[in-house]
Amino acid sequence: MEALTPKKKEITLKDVEVVIPTLNEEEAIGRVLDEVFSVGVKPEQVMVVDGHSTDRTRDIAREKGVRVLLQEGKGKADAIKTAIKHATRPYMLVMDGDYTYPATEIPRFVEKANEGFDEVIGARLYGRENIPLLHRFGNWIITRIFNLFFGTKLRDVLSGMYLVKLSLVRGLPIESRGFSIEVDIAAKVASITGKITEIPIYYRRRIGKKKLKMIHGILIVKDIVKLAWRYNPAFIILVLGALLFIPGLTINLWVLMRLLFYGVKHYVWAIIGTLILSSGVLTLALAVITIYLKRFEYRITHHVLEIRRELNEVLEMLGEKEGEK
Ligand SMILES: Nc1nc2c(ncn2[C@@H]2O[C@H](COP(=O)(O)OP(=O)(O)OP(=O)(O)O)[C@@H](O)[C@H]2O)c(=O)[nH]1
Numbered sequence: 533m534e535a536l537t538p539k540k541k542e543i544t545l546k547d548v549e550v551v552i553p554t555l556n557e558e559e560a561i562g563r564v565l566d567e568v569f570s571v572g573v574k575p576e577q578v579m580v581v582d583g584h585s586t587d588r589t590r591d592i593a594r595e596k597g598v599r600v601l602l603q604e605g606k607g608k609a610d611a612i613k614t615a616i617k618h619a620t621r622p623y624m625l626v627m628d629g630d631y632t633y634p635a636t637e638i639p640r641f642v643e644k645a646n647e648g649f650d651e652v653i654g655a656r657l658y659g660r661e662n663i664p665l666l667h668r669f670g671n672w673i674i675t676r677i678f679n680l681f682f683g684t685k686l687r688d689v690l691s692g693m694y695l696v697k698l699s700l701v702r703g704l705p706i707e708s709r710g711f712s713i714e715v716d717i718a719a720k721v722a723s724i725t726g727k728i729t730e731i732p733i734y735y736r737r738r739i740g741k742k743k744l745k746m747i748h749g750i751l752i753v754k755d756i757v758k759l760a761w762r763y764n765p766a767f768i769i770l771v772l773g774a775l776l777f778i779p780g781l782t783i784n785l786w787v788l789m790r791l792l793f794y795g796v797k798h799y800v801w802a803i804i805g806t807l808i809l810s811s812g813v814l815t816l817a818l819a820v821i822t823i824y825l826k827r828f829e830y831r832i833t834h835h836v837l838e839i840r841r842e843l844n845e846v847l848e849m850l851g852e853k854e855g856e857k
């Protein structure tokens with residue numbers, strides 16, 4: 533029977549393409565690349581996807597011997613899409629070019645991939661003071677909403693350092709604009725296989741000038757609403773429920789207050805309020821059930837895919853055995 537247990541192919545550092553999006557990072561990119569090389573990554577495994585920097589970023593990267601691509605489109609999200617198109621290895625590890633993320637942790641990401649995870653996110657649990665306060669807050673909310681929709685237990689879904697299996701994101705349209713490509717990728721993996729995990733990392737203060745503007749926070753929220761719509765339509769029901777629940781509760785509280793403090797009875801308002809409130813409660817309950825059903829569907833799909841994959845592996849092995857005879 534032992535022969536029928538599919539052997540897992542080991543994933544090593546060689547299977548990883550390191551992707552670094554850059555925009556005017558001449559002060560940091562050299563140090564970032566040196567740190568990437570220090571863990572044994574070869575220059576030909578590194579792709580710097582540049583957003584038309586006007587400084588020496590591309591020259592420095594070329595001098596270090598890595599692949600330098602000019603991104604298609606605009607913004608970091610398009611840079612990642614460009615990388616996905618050109619990557620040739622099974623996994624890509626994305627990290628920023630401003631020396632904030634610790635490249636020394638790359639081997640730990642690979643270890644997790646070896647344990648069977650399709651996406652490994654570097655959660656910025658240490659050095660949080662180096663994330664601007666507003667970003668920290670936006671990040672927290674978005675991670676919360678993400679967990680609610682996908683049943684995950686992530687702590688930092690917007691981290692800019694993550695390893696992901698390319699076959700899962702390739703071919704599928706990635707629609708995010710701006711800076712929330714991380715959410716989009718995580719949503720894909722969470723809904724297709726659910727094999728997503730985090731490792732804690734240290735986040736350093738950036739070298740060089742800031743590029744993100746406040747407005748990105750709003751864009752990210754817009755993107756997550758769009759994503760929720762697509763991956764978990766219960767979102768609409770949830771909003772509807774809240775829209776009914778809040779005025780219903782307000783009317784009823786007002787009726788109650790009038791009765792208790794002034795002895796005035798508002799029968800019609802009481803009926804209207806109760807109707808709205810109970811519709812709200814029912815709608816909210818329905819939303820919760822739908823969210824759970826959707827999560828359940830994702831989990832089942834994931835199990836079926838897993839079984840199919842293992843079955844294929846076994847069949848392949850049997851085929852090889854036949855061939856040997
Ligand atoms: N290719 C490309 N890279 C970009 C673009 N905008 C930003 N980047 C890079 O994406 C990475 C993340 O951008 P940052 O400006 O560091 O954003 P952040 O880390 O959220 O904000 P900071 O706190 O300022 O570091 C950096 O390596 C940037 O150089 C772009 O339009 N195109």
Ligand SMILES: [Mg+2]
Pocket residue numbers: 628630632738
């Ligand atoms: Mg940064």
